[in-house]
Amino acid sequence: MSGTNLSCPHCGTERAYFELVTQLKSPTISRTWHVPAMCEVCKDLILISLQDFENRGLDPIAAAKGGQLQTVFRLTRVLPKQEEPRIAKAIPGNVEKPLLEAERAFTAGLYSAAGSCYRKAIERALKSIDPTLSGMLNKRIRKLEDEGLIPPSMVELLDQVRLFGNSAMHEDDIDPSKEDCSAAREFCHLFLTYSFTLPAKIAEAKSNAAGEDS
Numbered sequence: 001m002s003g004t005n006l007s008c009p010h011c012g013t014e015r016a017y018f019e020l021v022t023q024l025k026s027p028t029i030s031r032t033w034h035v036p037a038m039c040e041v042c043k044d045l046i047l048i049s050l051q052d053f054e055n056r057g058l059d060p061i062a063a064a065k066g067g068q069l070q071t072v073f074r075l076t077r078v079l080p081k082q083e084e085p086r087i088a089k090a091i092p093g094n095v096e097k098p099l100l101e102a103e104r105a106f107t108a109g110l111y112s113a114a115g116s117c118y119r120k121a122i123e124r125a126l127k128s129i130d131p132t133l134s135g136m137l138n139k140r141i142r143k144l145e146d147e148g149l150i151p152p153s154m155v156e157l158l159d160q161v162r163l164f165g166n167s168a169m170h171e172d173d174i175d176p177s178k179e180d181c182s183a184a185r186e187f188c189h190l191f192l193t194y195s196f197t198l199p200a201k202i203a204e205a206k207s208n209a210a211g212e213d214s
Contacts, residue, residue, distance in 0.1 A: 002064040003037065006075075009082035011042035012108030018046065020061050032076065033060050049077040083107055086185070088192035090200035095124045095192070102185070111181040112168040118188045119165025122158060125192060137162050154194055157187040 003019040018037035026032040031052040036045050050060050050073040063072045085103035087096060102117030119137065126140050127133055129149060133140040141158050144150045150158070164184040168176045 002061045003040075004064065004069055006037075006046075006048070006078065007082055008039045008041060008044070009046060009078070009080050010039060010044040012082075012104065013039070013041045016041045018048075020064055021045070023060050025059075031055055033073075035060050047077075047079045048075060050074065051076050086189055088189055088197045090196045091192050092124065092128045092196070095121050095128065095196075098124065099188070099192070102188075106181060106185055109178070111176040111178060114181050115165045115168025115176055115184055118161055118184050119169075122161050122165075122188060122191065125195060126158075129195065137165075150195075154191055157191045160184060160187045161191070 003017055005015045006018055007014045008016040008018075017040040019040065021036040021038055023033050023035045026034055026049075029049075029051075033050050033052075035048050035050060037048055038045050050069075052058065052072060053074045054072060056072050058066075058068065058072050060069060060073060063069045085100055085107075087099060087103070091099070098117045098120040102114045102121060105111070105114035105117060123137055123140070126137075126144060130140075130144060130147075133143060138159075141150075141155060141162065145152075145155045161184050164176070164180055167174065168181075
């Protein structure tokens with residue numbers, strides 16, 4: 001085998017096996033090789049850079065075939081970079097957990113799972129805003145809307161996440177698309193930013209201003 005295990009930035013598989021396709025020695029960086037590699041799961045390509053840090057004079061494919069890739073070479077770069085989870089700041093811990101699961105599912109292309117978890121994150125966020133809420137998500141949204149605790153623009157975002165989550169969980173014949181899931185992801189992020197991140201930043205700014213005045 002002439003490959004290595006890495007997390008795939010395309011399909012999100014952790015420790016996927018990558019076959020080294022070919023190799024090119026860098027003309028400018030000492031003892032460094034640029035190597036296209038193919039993910040065995042999604043068959044997409046990445047470009048990795050490997051440096052012969054002990055200067056043994058091996059090329060990456062020969063080292064991989066001899067089981068020496070990890071001992072001879074240091075991984076210095078992977079392109080494209082794997083997208084980091086998009087987590088709004090200052091959100092409650094019980095909201096962060098399903099949101100992180102949603103982000104991992106989105107990166108892996110599991111859009112039904114992502115939709116369900118984005119919906120759960122919204123449910124918990126609303127419960128944090130008003131602990132007395134109960135019933136289905138639609139009922140909770142309408143209650144907060146009637147009480148004026150969330151503006152109409154945020155209600156529209158919540159409804160989009162709710163509807164996508166419902167479709168992802170209950171539609172038997174329709175698989176959610178990346179585009180639809182991307183929209184739900186963006187709406188979820190905007191709502192959480194509005195509800196938690198911005199108030200936290202405002203409170204911090206006020207605290208800093210009060211400290212300067214004292």
